[in-house]
Amino acid sequence: MAKKQKTEVVSTGYTPRELQEKLHKELRRFNVLVMHRRFGKTVFAINEMIDQGLRCTLKNPQFAYIAPTYKQAKMVAWEYLIDFTRAIPGMEINKSELSVTIPRPTRNDKIKYMLLGAESPDALRGIYLDGAILDEYAQCDPIIWGQIIRPALSDRKGWSIFIGTPKGMNHFHKIFLVAQGLDNWYTKMYKASETGVVDAEELVDARATMSEEEYNQEYECDFTAAIMGSYYGNLLNELRDH
Numbered sequence: 001m002a003k004k005q006k007t008e009v010v011s012t013g014y015t016p017r018e019l020q021e022k023l024h025k026e027l028r029r030f031n032v033l034v035m036h037r038r039f040g041k042t043v044f045a046i047n048e049m050i051d052q053g054l055r056c057t058l059k060n061p062q063f064a065y066i067a068p069t070y071k072q073a074k075m076v077a078w079e080y081l082i083d084f085t086r087a088i089p090g091m092e093i094n095k096s097e098l099s100v101t102i103p104r105p106t107r108n109d110k111i112k113y114m115l116l117g118a119e120s121p122d123a124l125r126g127i128y129l130d131g132a133i134l135d136e137y138a139q140c141d142p143i144i145w146g147q148i149i150r151p152a153l154s155d156r157k158g159w160s161i162f163i164g165t166p167k168g169m170n171h172f173h174k175i176f177l178v179a180q181g182l183d184n185w186y187t188k189m190y191k192a193s194e195t196g197v198v199d200a201e202e203l204v205d206a207r208a209t210m211s212e213e214e215y216n217q218e219y220e221c222d223f224t225a226a227i228m229g230s231y232y233g234n235l236l237n238e239l240r241d242h
Contacts, residue, residue: 012084014047019195024048028186032162032179034172034221036192041163045133046080048161052131053102053111054088058156060109061130066149068139070117074098076135077115085113118144129158136164138172145175166217168226176223192219 016024020040023033027048035041049063065081067073081100085091090103098115116124118140129152134140153160164172179185192198198206198219207215217225 010088012047012050012087014043014084016044016047017197019190019197020044023188024051026186026188027159027161028184029157029159030179030182030185031160032176032185032187033164034176034187034189035163035165036190036195036198036219036221037165038198039190039195040197042077042135043080045135045161045163046077047084049113049131049133050081050084052159053113056111056130058130059107060112061156062112062114062128063131063133064114064116064127064129064149065133065135066116066118066140066144067135068117069119070098070115072136073115073117081113081115121148124148124152127152128156129153130156131158132160134160134162134164137162137175138164138167138170142171145171166221166223166225169223173223189221191221 017040020043023044024047033041046065049065053061053063065073065077067076078098082093085100085102088102090105092101092103093099094101100113102111102113104110118134121141121144124144125148129149132149132153134145134149137145149160152158162172162175166173176187176189179187190197192203203219206219210218213222213225216222
């Protein structure tokens with residue numbers, strides 16, 4: 001995918017898959033994307049964040065990729081952020097802060113991309129954001145959206161993308177349902193049986209060694225699978241006790 005920096009065309013090295021390319025075009029201001037494992041959600045989201053930053057016309061724009069923990073953000077997204085911004089002129093890395101800065105000399109400002117963790121929501125209070133990605137939102141502290149991130153987007157009309165795989169009918173499930181009835185929100189579910197991203201042979205092999213609940217949750221995006229697993233697990237525990 002090509003990005004514009006000044007009048008130059010900069011190649012980030014990102015070539016989206018067909019579904020990723022389609023999704024980039026369909027996004028709205030707020031987005032809730034339920035995705036099976038290995039869809040490529042982090043690569044998709046990081047590149048959307050980079051592109052949005054390069055296009056932003058506001059002063060000193062800031063963008064955040066937020067994982068359930070800071071350590072997880074580093075493991076999952078740090079190398080992607082570096083790899084896909086390294087060709088952009090003036091790109092600066094701050095490893096201690098897990099951030100990348102792109103100077104804009106003609107504007108006398110800079111674009112900042114940050115990786116953050118949701119384990120200490122109060123530590124994020126007070127920042128402003130032009131865009132935010134909440135990865136594996138089902139595993140994040142639910143206050144991160146309503147008390148921290150949504151207010152941080154308000155004055156600059158920032159955007160957000162929730163991405164993740166189900167983990168029960170929790171706050172990720174709730175926002176996926178609520179968003180379907182809201183203007184300026186986009187929702188989409190990608191099941192492995194429908195996308196073709198993971199080939200059929202691999203899915204058969206995975207299914208052979210996973211419980212039905214595990215497979216349905218991780219590959220078929222079933223929000224009820226964890227509940228079913230817990231229910232039957234309790235029954236089995238009761239049988240063992242007798």
